[in-house]
Amino acid sequence: MTELAKKSQASVLENLDSVRAMIKRHKRNDxxxxxxxxxxxxxxxxxxxxxxxxxxMDGYPRFNIDFLSNFPSRRAAKAGLLSAWVGSLLxxxxxxxxxxxxxxxxxxxxxEYAKKGWFSDLIEINVSNLAGVPSIVYxxxxxxxxxxxxxxxxxxxxxxxxxxxxxxxxxxxSTRESIRAIPIAIREAAYAVGATxxxxxxxxxxxxxxxxxxxxxxxxxxxxxxxxxxxxxxxxLTFIAFLPPSPLTExxxxxNFDWLTSxxxxxxxxxxxxxxxxxxxxxxxxAATGAIIIVVTLLMNGTAIYLRYQIRKxxxx
Amino acid sequence: xxxxxxxIKAESRDLNFFYSNGMQALKSVNMPLYENKITALIGPxxxxxSTFLRCFNRMHDLYPGNKYQGQIIMQPDNTNILEPGVxxxxxxxxISMVFQKPNPxxxxxxxxxxxxxxxxxxxxxxxxxxxxxxxxxxxxxxxETKDRLHDLAFNLSGGQQQRLCIARAxxxxxxxxxxxxxxxxxxPIATANIExxxxxxxxxxxxLVVTHNMQQAARVxxxxxxxxxxxxxxxxxxxxxxxxxxxxxxxxxxxxxFG
Numbered sequence: 220m221t222e223l224a225k226k227s228q229a230s231v232l233e234n235l236d237s238v239r240a241m242i243k244r245h246k247r248n249d250x251x252x253x254x255x256x257x258x259x260x261x262x263x264x265x266x267x268x269x270x271x272x273x274x275x276m277d278g279y280p281r282f283n284i285d286f287l288s289n290f291p292s293r294r295a296a297k298a299g300l301l302s303a304w305v306g307s308l309l310x311x312x313x314x315x316x317x318x319x320x321x322x323x324x325x326x327x328x329x330x331e332y333a334k335k336g337w338f339s340d341l342i343e344i345n346v347s348n349l350a351g352v353p354s355i356v357y358x359x360x361x362x363x364x365x366x367x368x369x370x371x372x373x374x375x376x377x378x379x380x381x382x383x384x385x386x387x388x389x390x391x392x393s394t395r396e397s398i399r400a401i402p403i404a405i406r407e408a409a410y411a412v413g414a415t416x417x418x419x420x421x422x423x424x425x426x427x428x429x430x431x432x433x434x435x436x437x438x439x440x441x442x443x444x445x446x447x448x449x450x451x452x453x454x455x456l457t458f459i460a461f462l463p464p465s466p467l468t469e470x471x472x473x474x475n476f477d478w479l480t481s482x483x484x485x486x487x488x489x490x491x492x493x494x495x496x497x498x499x500x501x502x503x504x505x506a507a508t509g510a511i512i513i514v515v516t517l518l519m520n521g522t523a524i525y526l527r528y529q530i531r532k533x534x535x536x
Numbered sequence: 537x538x539x540x541x542x543x544i545k546a547e548s549r550d551l552n553f554f555y556s557n558g559m560q561a562l563k564s565v566n567m568p569l570y571e572n573k574i575t576a577l578i579g580p581x582x583x584x585x586s587t588f589l590r591c592f593n594r595m596h597d598l599y600p601g602n603k604y605q606g607q608i609i610m611q612p613d614n615t616n617i618l619e620p621g622v623x624x625x626x627x628x629x630x631i632s633m634v635f636q637k638p639n640p641x642x643x644x645x646x647x648x649x650x651x652x653x654x655x656x657x658x659x660x661x662x663x664x665x666x667x668x669x670x671x672x673x674x675x676x677x678x679x680e681t682k683d684r685l686h687d688l689a690f691n692l693s694g695g696q697q698q699r700l701c702i703a704r705a706x707x708x709x710x711x712x713x714x715x716x717x718x719x720x721x722x723x724p725i726a727t728a729n730i731e732x733x734x735x736x737x738x739x740x741x742x743x744l745v746v747t748h749n750m751q752q753a754a755r756v757x758x759x760x761x762x763x764x765x766x767x768x769x770x771x772x773x774x775x776x777x778x779x780x781x782x783x784x785x786x787x788x789x790x791x792x793x794f795g
Contacts, residue, residue, distance in 0.1 A: 534690075
């Protein structure tokens, strides 16, 4: 080996050492960041877990079927959630039936039919803004519009419509986003065989975006389930020992709409009511209710994730 | 260069095209498509060949602000398919298209091919079944798919997906089929299959194909057009264009001095 070659070999080895040292330094930063990230994640997650475990432990004595089948009562141990969960269920039904068709139609219109321009930009900004409006403002709006303006009273219908308005932006935004995710190539393929706009929308756009829309709807519903402020504003009752008339009847026509105008309470309000009592025994009820609301919300979000996965499984762009 | 014995299927006359941003992408293009022949469009990226192809099925109508000027006359009915009074949907029912990347719908193989018929309101299952089979056979993919018609189209390989897209375009018996760089996303074997298929399809319909690949144009086409900056520089028999081009620009491009 010549002197020159030896020298250059030495410099290569030296250089290699410094490269290795540099890689090591950079890897340290990797580890450092992943630790910081993990801590940040844990703070959020552990807080929620602690809260949930605390609620479960406090509310533990109430976890039995009586708690779900009893009306509220002056005696904490006999008080139950019956009117609250039935109320929540009925209000959610109205919310679903109003927010989904309106939200999907609005999102579809904005994405597929509306001319793009300053006006559609303005609408877009407003819809995004609506998603951030405090829920109590929706309550005030509903009090003026639905309760007094339209004379719907302090009813299930009013509450359902209010919460429907509240989650409308969520449904619109998720509809638009999942429509936008459909590649142009797929639309063009459909148009190229001679499909009309409505055929493209019905056979393709809606079909392929339903996973995303559904996720948005369920997440919106989970939010509506836990909303308290707007429902209080429109005057939900806090102590109710009766059920609204059943939507299904034994005699024809088997469907009855009287429940829409009935007074009601919902889960978070029942919880709030028990929490404001001085007697500690009621706080146990409140904790149990809180745990139930969290579990139902988690279940709804879990279902959303599962359904999205199931639907997306067959779609690869 | 015009072939006296072959009738013209469609012809562009003084065709100008403007995108919504005002850019003129086609400048007074005059070109015939001979019936049952393959015409290839070659030229460097951005020369307007895809823009020209997409005029034939009014794809540009999907995006607001695009403007056509001039005519594309289709035979035998002598219709100017660019005329505002002619419904683009009618045009797309007569002229189908195969895209650059295979773009099957996220539906079954069967439903992909049947979609063109469904759009036309065909409900009779027997007719749809027959047409689907015929189209899949026509696209040389029947043997691979006949036992799995209800599988998702995405489970096919890239080359099979592209042949499925050809079957989809074929199912409605179009008069002209447009191919927009149909093999640019495929491997050499799949490319050879598609090219062979195009030669066979020539017996049934008229083909216009945009290609990036000069050898492909030389292999499959009967006529070749060289475009540059939105203008049709030269058009003629494929043999002529590749052996004795009359224009210097064409020669520079096909010999690889440019592009």
